[in-house]
Amino acid sequence: MDESTQTQQNRLYDEYVELRAQQQKLIADLLVELPKVDNLDEAYIHQARDAQFHTETPFLMAFVGPFSSGKSSVINALLGAEVLRVGPTPTTDRITILRYGEEPQQMTSGDETVTLFHPSALLQKVSFVDTPGLESVFQEHEETTRGFLHRSDLVFLVMLATQAMTARNVEYLKTLEQYGKKVIILVNQADLLTVEERQTVKEYVLSQSREHLGTTPEVW
Structure with a gap:
């Protein structure tokens, strides 16, 4: 990378950081003023808090899937701690956001969203969203989940x-x-599968994706 390109990237990054800081201040000011409005629908405050979260979180990873597919277990493994409840029956009935915090704590926003703070070094770089089983994602939690999917950098x-x-x-x-994510x-x-079985499953996933979507997604 030549010096001029590096200089331009540094300038763009500085502008990006400044813009995010301005957005964060505007939303913080808005959250101070909104509660002062008489008879204001609580939904507006929740939306402002949601916007504040997304301006403070540059990279967002969402985990979706059927009930009991192991989403919470995967996130726990990534964090190296039992942060989320797991079990053979559905254990997530709300959308759960996992963010970095020096001390473990929980914050509830409305009836659908819970934010868990955890002192994981990984969460200093990314935030996770754990969703209910997709059976309910597109029913009871449809609007909120669709909002997170739109904002997610990776699903x-x-x-x-x-x-x-x-x-x-x-x-x-x-x-x-x-x-489009x-x-x-x-x-x-x-x-739990043999090497041969794992390869067979991967090939099946890829072939079904090509057949039904015409694309070849990455498979882990």
């Missing part, structure tokens, strides 16, 4: 190795592709 579609690319998973992938298919519990 992981999590599916069990024993249920990879079922008809329902294909429909989920089609829906996610409509957002990078989608990675994460095959969970693949470690």
Whole structure:
């Protein structure tokens, strides 16, 4: 990279940081004034808090998938701690945002969103969004989840190795592709399969994606 290109990148980055700081201040000022408005719908305050979150979070990774596909377990593994509840039955009935915090704490925003703060070094660089099973994502939590999917920089579609690319998973992938975001298919519990079985599952996921979507997503 030549010196002029590096200088231009540094200038653009400085402008980006300044713009984000201005946005954060405007939203912070707005959050001070909104509660003073008589009979204001609480939804406006929630929207402002949501906007504040996204100006403070430069990279957002969303995890979606069917009930009990292991989304929470995957996030716990990434964080190296049992931050989210896991179990054989659905354990996530709200959209959960995981952000960095020096001390573990929880903040609830409305009836659909919970923010968990955790002192993980990884969360200093990215924030995670753990969603309910897709069966409810596009029903009870549809509007909120769609908002997060639009803002996400990366979406992981999590599916069990024993249920990879079922008809329902294909429909989920089609829906996610409509957002124009990078989608990675994460095959969970693949470690329970043999090497040959893992390769077979991966090839099946890729072939189904090409057949139904005409694209070849990344598969982990």
